[in-house]
Amino acid sequence: MKSALRHDFYLIFHSCAIIVCMVACALYAVSGPIISSYAGSRNSILVTMQASASMSVPLIVMTFAIAFCTRDFASGYIKNTYISSKKIYYILSKIIIIFSFAVVTYFLIFLVQTIVNAAWGNAVFYSLADGNGVPLWKFVLIELMRLGLAVVIGMVVLAFCCICKYGIVVALVTLSYFFLHSFLEQGVNLAIGHGCAFEFYSLFGGATNIAADLPSKFQWACFGVMIGFGILSFLIAWLAYSRKSY
């Protein structure tokens, strides 16, 4: 396990493609708050952070996961390197890296948001305990869930990489779905009818729509979807990688 982690951390800091991807992600993460603040929008730190984090973090984590996970399979590296390692360690190591990346991205957005707001003086600094009338515990829980949903999106990408070794296919399918998911969900809602809200049960819908002021039914649905997709992605990734013939 240690070996797999050391290898993956080495890649993060030495692979040009991953470094470029991370820099692009960081630029994307910080540009939202800067533009929003420069435009003079007067929102609280919490509201702006929620808005930028809800859209940015899942997309950034997904892009990173695509760049990070597809390369081993696409290059054929895996068949000459990981022959003796326990397969589960390989999967766990990737999940740990995706989680670490999501946490760093999230706090990067938070940090940039705070600095930018302070520098431009546009921010209305609510105390955390009274952020838009949302209790602190609820705010923290929602943010943790948002983070969790982003990590699970990364895990879905990992599972997909274990099934399909073609990085371009993984990238096209996941990115298309990310940008089109709301249309697809609306389509399903219309098809089913009876006031159906399919986005309750969609991972991408949860990641982009979850907010502290939504009814708790939606949050519970997101929690269930997060756990369900997390377990499913892990099992698919593990089984597909274990049973794969190279």
Added chain:
Amino acid sequence: MEMENLIEVKNITKAYRKQKALDEVTLGIRRGEIYGLVGNNGAGKTTLLRILCRLLKQSSGELKYAPDVNVSKIGTLIEKPGLYGDMTGYQNLKAKALAIGYRCKKEELTGLLELVGLGDVKKKMTVRYSMGMKQRLGIAMALVGEPELLLLDEPINGLDIQGINDIRNLLLRLNREKGVTIIISSHILDELAKIATRLCVMKQGKIVLDESMEAIENSLNGKTIEEWYLKVNSEA
């Protein structure tokens, strides 16, 4: 009881649906051998190598390694070398060493690059390597961790004459000085005959001949190794 052979393969069959890639293959590989696998395309050489390094599971049969063999110390080069194109040759070696949990100094990895003739281009991105250079790096990666067993699938593909000569000498040195057991498949029969201590001819998933190089040379009767192979293959 200690196993006489380093690897023992008993009645291994690998079937893809109804097609048999390997059919009841039985062989034993002794320590310190250079075991050459030869056969036409689709004979089952790569499938056998993949099973030996556990990349592939056999449909039936038994594969045994001697108890003292550390499976993590098997060096492999199966088909094309898998490299990270956006990293240098040295970084690729370092990543491999980390992945298999092998702790080594920088000089050791640099030494490996020099051993395969890539000392001058160790800081060059591997995406800019020629096919032969990639193949050499693939061999260097297989050598990371001081393996006691090397499984090489067509390692001299894409190499120039100098490269073939270098790799041949390197494999012979590893075998003679460090006692590394080598299983090597190749279509270049002349080359294989120069280094192998035993040769195995495969046809349609079966072993049609498995003899020491000495015995084969004695049975040539003035024929070339190529003529000998064609005869064995047609008679099988």
